[in-house]
Amino acid sequence: MTRYVIRRLLYVILVILVITFISYVVFFLMPSGNPAVQFAGKSPTKALIHQIEKQFGLNHPWYVQYGIFVKHLFLGDQYGWPGFGESYNTREPVKNELFSRAWVTFQLAVGAAVVWLAMGIPIGIVSALRRRTLIDRASMGFALFGVSAPVFVLGLLSLWIFWQHLRILPGTGYTSFSSNPAEWFLQFLQPWVVLSLLFAAFYARMVRGNLLETMSEDYIRTARAKGLPERRVVFKHGLRASLTPVVTMFGMDFGLLLGGAIITETVFNLPGLGTYVVQAVNDQNLPAVVGVVVLAAFFVAFFNLVVDILYAYLDPRVRYS
């Protein structure tokens, strides 16, 4: 198991290297001109552009810049480890910004995950157990709505109803838990629910499908024939088997979300990784873009690993050696 984990961690590093390499290639091959020009004023002199290039490290060929980036990432830079460099437009260490924003995104992702699991799994179970009833149809109607309604529409709609008209929830923005826990909760409530709707709908459909299939298996019939209570048949034998693919999906989705929920963060003005990367792309701020790419890739790869390990516990047939 330990060897397996080490091997997978090395794989995570490889993934990060490949993805950051692609980011560098795309950045330098895009027809975007020299980023130093953007930070040298409206009518810059040649000397000033050269000075800015030197300050940003853009005076080296792109592959040398990539080499320096990799070195700093693994060995640290003037701002410590891991070295993500300095933001072009704020001249601040990217690392500080990344970590403070990753924390906001983490809170958003965890809250949304709790909501979507709390909604999606029960709806899926109810829908599977009450197949072709009104509850099943209503649940699947909700699932269709959740999957098809874009997050930005739901977000703006939610703000319009609950903030602008009913005034029962605060508007957009971020309040830290330490400064005001109640405000923190109310501020996050809308983004949590809106973001979770899409996932909840998707998970409901998935759980329903899996559970329907599992409940028609022979061993379920055997369990029932043995006289086990229906609750035990469903939850101990049916649900456990049908949740395995859900765990896989959850790992992927959660890891992906930690890389930034761009639309939700933008609509609700949350200073997370999603809004940061949008700003960074618009500003041609390469260190910030690559920083978010590294974190996002790490989260996805890491949660994939976690899921694979969890598999061994959920499904006795799976063993890593």
Add this chain to the structure above:
Amino acid sequence: MSKKRYLGLGALVLVFALIAAACGGGGGGGGTSAQGNAGNVKKGGTFRVATEDFGFTGAFDPTDEYLGEAWGMYTNMLVRTLLTYKHTAGPAGNVLVPDLATSVPQPTDGGKTYTFHLKNGIKFGPPVNREITSKDILYAFQRIACKTCGAEYGFYYSVIKGLKPGAMPGDPGKIKIPGIETPDDKTIVFHLTQPTGDFLYRLAMPATGPIPQEVAHCFTKAGDYGRYVISSGPYMIAGSDKLNIKNGCSGMKPISGYQPSKELDFVRNPNYDPSTDSPDVRANYVDGVTITIDTNTKDIWNKVQQNALDGEISHIQPDTLAQYQSNPDLKKNLHINSGDRTWYITMNLTQPPFDDIHVRKAMNYVIDKQALRKAWGGPASGDIATHIMPPTMTGGHPTAAEYDPYKTPNDQGDVQKAMAEMKQSKYDTNHDGKCDASVCKRVLFLNRGDNPTWTNMEPTVVADAKKIGINLVPRELATSAAYTTLQTVNKNIPISLVPGWGKDYPDPYTFVYTLFHSSSILCQGNVNYSLVGLTPSQAKECGVKGDISNVPSADKELDKCEPLTGDQRTQCWVAADKFIMEDIVPWVPYLWSSVIQATSDAVTNFDFDQFSGTWAYSKIAVDPSKQQ
């Protein structure tokens, strides 16, 4: 789980879904503007503003920063300069008044020497807390000269003897500038290499404000001082008093009130003495100003309407403008002022078919400027531009009505006149008024792709050009990428809708000289997009691919204006504008844009800072009881 619970859960979900599905979006409208809010002006409260992104070009370091919004913050609140403006709207806001200096001096030595005496009692804010001297102003100029400091508009000061902007190595504090003397703590003398009619305007720019060396010597890389700016004005960055300057450079941590990706907060500077200033220049009603980042443009405008914000730094979208204009409750809070800015289509004089002046003139006739303005939101967005400089830059004249070399009915374009011009072009071989050369078949047309105003204008330009046989192929990029692409000469972009240009200070030099003099052509970062006056050596160095034999120059017309002063100077620039519009024709100017701002009901006094084109923070007053 019981059946009842399942039903309850399902019902809850259904209710949420139905509520969400049933409630539609907001309304719209249309109308015009209003100026100022009535009400009692009282001191106190906080003026709360939001923006999508600070967008600072120099990380808020006054030596470097070249963003108008930042200049508004400096000049109203944070940085006092030898001279300043009254921080008000209209022509009065473009008049120089003394700030650190006791008076506006007259030049001596044939216009080459300026002597300033400093007022007593003006101190730096905490933690420096000492009186400002002429050496602090000299230090600002030493930073402009410093090689590593990155002064973005340092070129304005190359007229000072011995000052080479951004080119003098070493510790800025040790740089010798023979053209600046500080005979005592209250006197500073500038010696210029040549008479420069607009030099006083250049001394009202934020980079020339005093900088305390004891703090700034730690920050000599471009942008690094931005989080440590020590105030010389009525406000300071919140938390400045906590800046530890006693333990050397390593002990200094960034001032907490400025977090580059979150907010910028200003509070009153306890060392500011109002008797050294004038209420006409800075009234300083509010106790503080908070500028936060909100990535959602709609949300910013919604919050202003809900009194959850008091103002915005955000380009108004046409639908929001229409909403304001149609609703009297909102309309009273809308403020429209001249932006001293021209928006235009630029044509590259080296790239076919625009290397032919008849084609460029035909483009000026064929474009429907009314349609372009409609994409901006209609007449409230500004006046239709008919020449290079907004009339506000040249004493109010010539207006569009007074000078319109390519006049068309209702500014909607005139295909007949355009075709008549095209017939004279070498690219119209059969003289039918349409370009029939192969160079007109696929002409790259660079545009912004991340802003609906620009994408909405695009079809008009493409359709109008097609009327004279030019097939434009649009290529859209994000604004910053579009600018850097256009500014890279070897990209050889033939035509673009991307640019606009605003003044740096209220003198036409910052418009026509910077934009059309051959000396302003740079291989990278070029703003003379049309390459007016391009020389063969510049073409070779920058990798221009095209015919440069017919590239006209405006150097002679521009050079003769710079030493002049007063009305002679203004008339000279007006003549240069006409020469460029008729003999060179590098642009299709289409809009002299307004700055449109909205205030909340809590704002009891509004003013616009004409110099920086943004809020006159020092004149804004709020009523906290009306704030949400």
